[in-house]
Amino acid sequence: MDIGTGSDSLIIKLAKIFPKSFLTGIDYWGGDWEYSKAQCQRNAEIEGVSDRIDFLKASAAELPLNDGEFEIVVSCLTFDEVKDRKNKTEVIKEALRVLKPDGVFVFLDLFKDEKIFGDEKELLIALKVHGVSELNSCKLAEVIKLPKLLLNKKVLGNAIILSGRR
Numbered sequence: 001m002d003i004g005t006g007s008d009s010l011i012i013k014l015a016k017i018f019p020k021s022f023l024t025g026i027d028y029w030g031g032d033w034e035y036s037k038a039q040c041q042r043n044a045e046i047e048g049v050s051d052r053i054d055f056l057k058a059s060a061a062e063l064p065l066n067d068g069e070f071e072i073v074v075s076c077l078t079f080d081e082v083k084d085r086k087n088k089t090e091v092i093k094e095a096l097r098v099l100k101p102d103g104v105f106v107f108l109d110l111f112k113d114e115k116i117f118g119d120e121k122e123l124l125i126a127l128k129v130h131g132v133s134e135l136n137s138c139k140l141a142e143v144i145k146l147p148k149l150l151l152n153k154k155v156l157g158n159a160i161i162l163s164g165r166r
Contacts, residue, residue, distance in 0.1 A: 001026065001070040003060050003095055004078025008040035008053075014074075015049035024070070025055045026063060061085035061094060068100045075107045077159075080116045088117050089126050096130060099166045108140065111160035113153070120160070127162070134165040 002011040005025030015023055029036050037055050044050035058064050060075070060082050073095055082091045092107065099105055111117050120137075127135060140159035141151060150156045 001065075001073045001098065003063075003073065003075040004081070005040060005055065007035040008043050008055075010074070010076060011040075011053060012044060012047050012049055015044070015052050016047070021052065023053045024065075025053060026058050026060065027055075028059050029057055059084050061091050063094055063098055065098045067097055068103075069098050071100055071103050073099050073103065073105045073107075075109070077109055079107070079109045080113070089123055092123075092127065093130050096127070096132065096166060101166055102133075103166050104164070105166070106161065106163045108159060108161050110156075110158040111137075111162060112139075112158035124162075131166055132164050136163045137161070 001024045002014070003026050005011055005027040008025060011023055011025045015021065025040060027037070027040075037057050040053075040055050041050060044053045044055075056064065060078055061084050075095060079088050079091045079095075082088065085091050095107070096105065109117075111123060112120055114120075117123050124135060124137060138161050140146065140156055140161055143161060146156055
C-alpha cells in the first residue's frame with residue numbers, strides 16, 4: 001500500500017518491479033491539486049498495471065481498510081501534509097494499523113521538523129510502544145546526495161527515512 005499516492009509515480013514503479021503484486025494507493029486528491037484519482041487510473045492503464053492497482057480516495061488519518069491488511073506499507077512526504085489530524089504521530093500509527101504483524105514499512109517524511117512531528121526521540125519511542133518490533137531511522141541526505149538548496153530545513157533538510165517491521 002502507498003499512502004499519499006499523489007500522481008502515482010511510486011506505486012506504478014512498484015507494480016512494474018513486483019509484477020505478481022496487487023497494490024492499493026490512497027490519497028485525498030483535493031480539488032485544487034494538479035492530480036486526481038482518475039488521472040492515476042489512466043496512468044496505470046497506460047503503463048499496463050491498472051488490473052493490479054486499486055486507488056482509494058481517503059485521508060491518511062482514517063484509512064478505510066482492515067487492521068493488518070497489508071504486508072508492506074510505504075509513504076513519501078505525506079504525513080506532514082495531513083490536515084485533518086494535528087497529531088501526526090496518530091497518522092503514522094494509523095498507517096501501521098493496516099500493516100500485518102511482521103509486515104514491513106518505509107516512510108519518508110520531515111520527521112526531524114519538531115513543529116510538525118514533535119521531538120524525534122519521542123516519536124520513535126511512541127512507534128515502538130505502538131508495536132513496531134524493528135525500527136530504523138536515517139537522514140535522507142545520508143542515503144542520497146542532495147543539492148545544497150534541498151538541504152534547507154524548509155525543504156528536505158528535515159527529511160528522515162523510517163523503516164522497519166511491525
